[in-house]
Amino acid sequence: MKRLLTSRETMLSGAILLLLALTASRFPGFIAPANLVAVFTDTSPLLILALGQTVVILTRCIDLSVAANLALSGMVCAMLNAAMPGIPVALILALAVLLGAVMGAINGALVWKLAIPPIVVTLGTMTIYRGIIFLISDGAWVNAHEMSAAFTGLPRARILGLPVLAWFGIASALLIWLMVTRTPLGRAFYAVGGNPHAAVYTGIDVGRTQFWAFTISGALAGLAGYLWVARYSVAYVDIAGGFELEVVAACVIGGISIAGGAGTILGTILGALFLGIIKNALPVVDVSPFWQMAISGAAIIIAVTLNTRSARAKGRIILRRAQAAQTEGAPA
Amino acid sequence: MSDMTARHLPDRLQSPAARLLQSWELLLLGLAIAIFIANSLASPYFLNAWNLSDATFNFTEKAMIAFAMALLIIAGEIDLSVAAIIALVSTAMGAAAAAGAGTPLLVLIGLGTGLACGAFNGLLVTRLGLPSIVVTIGTMSLFRGVSFIILGDGAYRSYPPEFAYFGQGYVGWVISFEFVLFGLCALAYYVLLHRTNFGRSVFAIGNNATAAQFSGIRVGRVKFMLFLLTGLMSGVAAICLTSRLGSTRPSIASGWELEVVTMVVLGGVSILGGSGSIPGVVIAAFVMGLVTFGLGLLNVPGIVMSIFIGLMLISVIAVPRLWRMWRG
Numbered sequence: 211m212k213r214l215l216t217s218r219e220t221m222l223s224g225a226i227l228l229l230l231a232l233t234a235s236r237f238p239g240f241i242a243p244a245n246l247v248a249v250f251t252d253t254s255p256l257l258i259l260a261l262g263q264t265v266v267i268l269t270r271c272i273d274l275s276v277a278a279n280l281a282l283s284g285m286v287c288a289m290l291n292a293a294m295p296g297i298p299v300a301l302i303l304a305l306a307v308l309l310g311a312v313m314g315a316i317n318g319a320l321v322w323k324l325a326i327p328p329i330v331v332t333l334g335t336m337t338i339y340r341g342i343i344f345l346i347s348d349g350a351w352v353n354a355h356e357m358s359a360a361f362t363g364l365p366r367a368r369i370l371g372l373p374v375l376a377w378f379g380i381a382s383a384l385l386i387w388l389m390v391t392r393t394p395l396g397r398a399f400y401a402v403g404g405n406p407h408a409a410v411y412t413g414i415d416v417g418r419t420q421f422w423a424f425t426i427s428g429a430l431a432g433l434a435g436y437l438w439v440a441r442y443s444v445a446y447v448d449i450a451g452g453f454e455l456e457v458v459a460a461c462v463i464g465g466i467s468i469a470g471g472a473g474t475i476l477g478t479i480l481g482a483l484f485l486g487i488i489k490n491a492l493p494v495v496d497v498s499p500f501w502q503m504a505i506s507g508a509a510i511i512i513a514v515t516l517n518t519r520s521a522r523a524k525g526r527i528i529l530r531r532a533q534a535a536q537t538e539g540a541p542a
Numbered sequence: 543m544s545d546m547t548a549r550h551l552p553d554r555l556q557s558p559a560a561r562l563l564q565s566w567e568l569l570l571l572g573l574a575i576a577i578f579i580a581n582s583l584a585s586p587y588f589l590n591a592w593n594l595s596d597a598t599f600n601f602t603e604k605a606m607i608a609f610a611m612a613l614l615i616i617a618g619e620i621d622l623s624v625a626a627i628i629a630l631v632s633t634a635m636g637a638a639a640a641a642g643a644g645t646p647l648l649v650l651i652g653l654g655t656g657l658a659c660g661a662f663n664g665l666l667v668t669r670l671g672l673p674s675i676v677v678t679i680g681t682m683s684l685f686r687g688v689s690f691i692i693l694g695d696g697a698y699r700s701y702p703p704e705f706a707y708f709g710q711g712y713v714g715w716v717i718s719f720e721f722v723l724f725g726l727c728a729l730a731y732y733v734l735l736h737r738t739n740f741g742r743s744v745f746a747i748g749n750n751a752t753a754a755q756f757s758g759i760r761v762g763r764v765k766f767m768l769f770l771l772t773g774l775m776s777g778v779a780a781i782c783l784t785s786r787l788g789s790t791r792p793s794i795a796s797g798w799e800l801e802v803v804t805m806v807v808l809g810g811v812s813i814l815g816g817s818g819s820i821p822g823v824v825i826a827a828f829v830m831g832l833v834t835f836g837l838g839l840l841n842v843p844g845i846v847m848s849i850f851i852g853l854m855l856i857s858v859i860a861v862p863r864l865w866r867m868w869r870g
Contacts, residue, residue, distance in 0.1 A: 272675070320856065324863045327813045329620075329675065333800055334856040341849030349843070447845065458679055468676045500694050500792075504687025510680030514672050 218465035218516075222480040226487060233491040240494055247372060253486025254379030255280075255441075257479060258434045259453070260460040261386040262314075262427030264478045267461055268390075268399040269416075269423045270406070270470030271328035275317060276431040277453035278339035281445075283310045283435030285343045287361075288352040288445035295358040302361065306436035307429050313339060314428015318421035325417070336454070343447045354443035365441040375437055382430060387475040389426075399423060403470025459506045460485050463513040485509070566810035570825045577829060581836035588839055595716035599786065601805070601831030602724040603779040604798060605823070608805040609731035610775040612823045614768045615806055616735075617747045618815030619667065619674040621769065624776045625798035626685035627659040631780035633689040636698025636790035645704045652781045653774060659685055660773015664766040682799070689792040698790040709786025720782050724827075727775070732820040740764070748815030797848075804855040805830055813859075830854075 234241045259276050266273045283306045290302060313335070320331045354362065365375040372380075390396035398419045401409040406416050439445045464481025466473030485506060492499055581588045588594075607624050614621055634655040635648045643651070659681070666677045711719040735741040743764050746754040755761045784790055809826035811818030830851070837847050 320860065324860050326856065326859045326863070330803075330807060330813050330855060330859060333803065334852040337800065337848040337852035338856075341845050341852065344843065344845040345849075349845075455679055455683055458676075459683070462676055462680075468673050498691070498694065500690040501687070503683050503690050507680050507683030507685070507687050510683065511666065511677065514676045514680065515666075515670055518670065518672055 219474065219476050219480060221516075222464065222477065222484060226480065226484055229484070229487050229491060233487075233494055237494045240491065247376065249486060249490045250379070250483070251373045251376040252490060253482055254375050255434045255438050255450075256453075256456060256460055256486060257379045257482040258382045258430050258437075259427075259457045260464070260478050260482045261382050261475065262430035263457045263461050264464070264466050264473065264475065265386065265390065265399055265423045266328075266420075266427045267458075267466050267468060268403045268470060268473065269420045270403045271321060271420055271423065272332065272458065272468070273314075273317060273424060273427045274329065274332040274454045274458075275313070275336040275339055276427060276457055277450040278336045278343075279310055279313045279428055279431035280435040280438060280453070281447070281449045281451075282313065282339045282343050283432040284439035284449060285347055285352070285435075285445045285447075287436045288357060288439045289347065291358055291361045292352050292356040295361075299360050299364050303364075303433070303436055306432045308432065310432015310435060311425050311429035314425045314431065315421065317428065318424030321424065322417035322421040328420075340447065347445075347447065349447060352439075352445040357440070357443060362440050362443045365437050375441060378433065378437060382433070383475065383479055386426075386430075390475055395419070395422060400471050403472070405471070456485060456506060459510045459513075462510050462517065465513070465517060467517055468514070481513075567819065567822045567825060570808070570810070570822060570829060574825055574829045574832060577832045577836065581832060581839070584836065585839040588836065591716045593839075595718060595721070597831055597835035598718065598721045598724070600834050601827045602718075602720040603782050603786075604802050604805060604830075605724055605827035606727050606779050606782075607772070607775045607798075607802045608809070608823050608827060609727055609820060610768070610772040611802050612806045612809065612811050612818055612820065613731070613735055613741075613744050614772050615748075615803075615811050615813060616815055616818045617744045617765060617768055618751065619765060619768065620803070621663060621674065621678045621772045622799045622803075623659070623663060623678040623682040623685055624772060624779075624802055625795045626682045626689075627656055627773055627776035628780040628783060628795040628798065629689040629792055630659060630685040631655045631777050632784045632790040632794050633692050633698070633792065635781070635784055636701075637692065639701045639705070640698055645702050648702075648705055649708075649781060652784075653777045656773045656775070656777020656780065657770060658773070659776070660770045661766075663773065664769030667769065668762040668766045686792060686796075693790070693792045699788065701785070701788060705785055706788065707785070709782045709784070720786075723778070723782070727778075728820060728824050735820050740767075744768070745816060748812075748817070801830070801851060804851055807855060808858050 230241055239245060259280065263273055263276060286309055287302050287306050290297060290305070317328075317331050317335055320326050320335075321328050365373060365378075367374050369377060390399060398409070398414045401412065401414055402416050402419045409416055409419075438450060442449075460482040461473070461478055462468065462481070463484055464473065464477035464479070466478060466481075488505060488509075489502055492502060492505075611621060611624065631652050635652050638648055638651050663674070663678055663681055666672050666681075667674045708719060713719055713722050735744065743754065743759040746757065746759055747761050747764060751761050780795075783795060787794070805826050806818075806823055807813055808829065809818065809823035811823065833850060833854075834847050837850065
C-alpha cells in the first residue's frame with residue numbers, strides 16, 4: 211500500500227540515482243559533493259519556478275507567463291541597480307518579488323473576474339510581459355560592469371558551504387511545502403483542482419483560490435528574476451526564453467496531474483532535479499547540448515503517460531489513504 | 543416539436559455568447575476595414591498593389607494552420623506543436639534536398655512528415671487518453687528538439703530552383719501562389735466544417751463529447767482525423783515557408799503556435815470548444831496580417847507588435863465579457 215502511494219516519488223528517485231550512476235561511470239567527478247552542490251544550485255531557478263507552477267496546476271490552471279515574468283522582473287531589478295547603485299539589495303529583492311506577484315495577480319484577476327481560460331490569459335501576458343521588457347530597455351542589454359558588486363554577489367555568496375541561490379531554492383521548497391500541506395489555502399488548492407463543484411459546496415471560492423495560486427507563482431517568478439539576472443550578471447529581452455516549457459515539464463515529470471488536484475511538492479522537487487541533472491550531465495558524457503530539448507520533450511510525454519496510467523486507480527487510492535491515515539495516525 | 547426541444551435543451555454552452563457570435567464576424571469585418579483605412583492614412587506606401595500582395599505573406603501560412611486548428615479547438619482539443627512540426631518538416635525536406643531529392647519528392651516528404659507528426663499527437667491523445675495540451679507541449683519540445691539534433695547551429699540551403707515556386711511564385715499579376723492556396727484551403731475547410739456530417743460531429747464533440755459518443759459519433763476517430771489534418775496543414779505551411787525563405791534553421795517559425803491560436807480565438811472560436819466558424823478565422827487572418835504589416839510600415843519593431851497580438855488575444859475575450867458585466 212505504501213509502495214503504491216509513493217510509487218511516483220520512488221520511481222523518480224530511482225531514475226535520478228540511475229542517471230547519477232550512469233554519469234559517474236563515465237566521469238566519477240560528477241558525483242563529488244562539490245559538483246552535486248553546483249548542479250543543485252544550477253537547478254534552483256527551475257525549482258523555484260516549478261514550485262509556483264505546481265500550485266497553479268493543482269488548481270487546474272496553467273501559467274505560461276512565468277519565464278516572461280522572470281525576465282521582466284529581472285530587467286527592472288538590473289535597470290534599477292544600474293541607475294541607482296545605492297539601493298540596498300534586500301530592497302531590490304523585495305521589489306522583484308512584489309513586481310512578480312503583481313504580474314501574477316494580473317493573470318489571476320483575468321482568470322478569476324473575467325473567467326478567461328488560463329492558457330489564453332498566460333499566452334497573452336507572456337508576449338505582453340516580454341514586449342514590455344523591450345519597451346523599457348529599448349532592446350539594450352544591462353551588462354555586468356553596470357551592476358553593483360553587492361547586486362551580483364548575493365546569489366553566489368556562500369552560507370554553510372551552499373550558495374545563497376541554492377538556499378533560496380531550499381527555502382522556497384520548504385515554504386511552499388508547508389503552505390500546501392499545512393494551511394487551509396493549501397487544502398483549497400487541492401480541493402479546487404480535484405473537484406471545483408464540490409469545492410464550491412464546501413465554501414471555497416474557486417476563482418479566488420486560483421487568483422492566489424497565480425499570485426504565488428508570479429511572486430516566485432519575480433524572485434527567480436532577480437536571482438537569474440544577478441547570477442548571470444546580464445539582463446536582456448530574451449533571457450529564459452522558452453523556459454516556461456521546462457518548468458511545466460518539471461511539474462509533469464514530478465507527477466503533478468495537469469487535470470489538477472493531484473501531486474506532491476516532493477514530486478516537483480524530484481522532477482526539477484531530474485531535468486537539472488540531465489542538463490548538467492549531457493556535456494559531461496559528451497552528448498551535444500542540442501539533445502536537451504528533445505530529451506525533455508520525450509520525458510514530458512513518458513511522464514504524462516505514466517501519470518494517466520496511475521490516475522486510473524485514483525478512487526481506490528484515496529480510500530486506502532484515508533484508511534491508512536486512520537489506522538497509522540500518519541499525516542495524509 | 544423540434545422548436546420546443548431546441549428551446550429547452552441548450553445546444554450551446556452560453557446563449558448570450560452565441561448571440562454575440564452571430565455578429566462577431568461582422569464586428570471583425572468592421573475592424574478589418576477600419577485597420578485598412580487607418581493604415582492607408584498612416585502610411586503613403588500602404589495602398590500599393592505589390593505592397594498589399596507582400597502583406598498577405600504575413601498571414602497566409604499561419605492561416606492555413608489556423609483552419610485546421612479551428613476545427614481542433616472547436617472539438618475541445620488544442621495543438622501547441624504546430625510550429626515545431628514546421629521545424630521538423632522543414633528539416634526533413636532540407637536533408638532530402640541536400641541528398642539530391644527533386645521538388646515532387648520534397649513535397650511528398652513534407653506532407654508525409656507533417657502527417658506523421660499529426661498522427662503521433664493524435665495517437666497519444668486518442669489512444670492513450672492523454673490531455674492534448676500536455677502532449678503537444680511535449681511534442682513541441684520533441685519535434686523541434688529532433689530538428690536541433692539534426693541541424694545544431696547549421697542550416698540547409700540547397701533547395702532545387704523549382705521548389706521556390708510555392709513561396710515565391712505568382713499565379714498572375716500580384717496574386718501569389720500562397721494566396722490562392724490560402725483561398726482554396728479556406729473554401730475546403732468551410733465546406734468541411736459547415737457543410738458535412740464530419741463538421742457537425744466536430745461541433746457535437748466540442749459541446750459534449752459524452753453525448754456525441756452516445757449519439758453514435760466515433761469521438762476518438764474524429765479527433766484523430768483532426769490531429770492528422772493539423773499535422774498535414776503544418777506540413778503545407780512548412781513547404782510554403784521553407785520555399786519562401788529558401789533555407790532551414792531549427793529555430794524556423796518559432797512562436798507561431800501563439801499566433802495561430804490567437805488567430806483562431808480572434809476569429810470567434812471558443813477556446814472552450816463547441817462554437818466557431820471558418821469565415822471568422824479568415825477575417826481574423828486579414829486583421830492580424832494588416833495590423834502587423836501596417837505597424838511594420840511604421841517601423842514598429844516585431845516584439846512591440848507581439849504586445850499588440852497578446853493584447854488582442856486577451857481583449858477579444860475580455861471585452862465582450864466586460865460589456866456583458868457592464869450591462870448585466
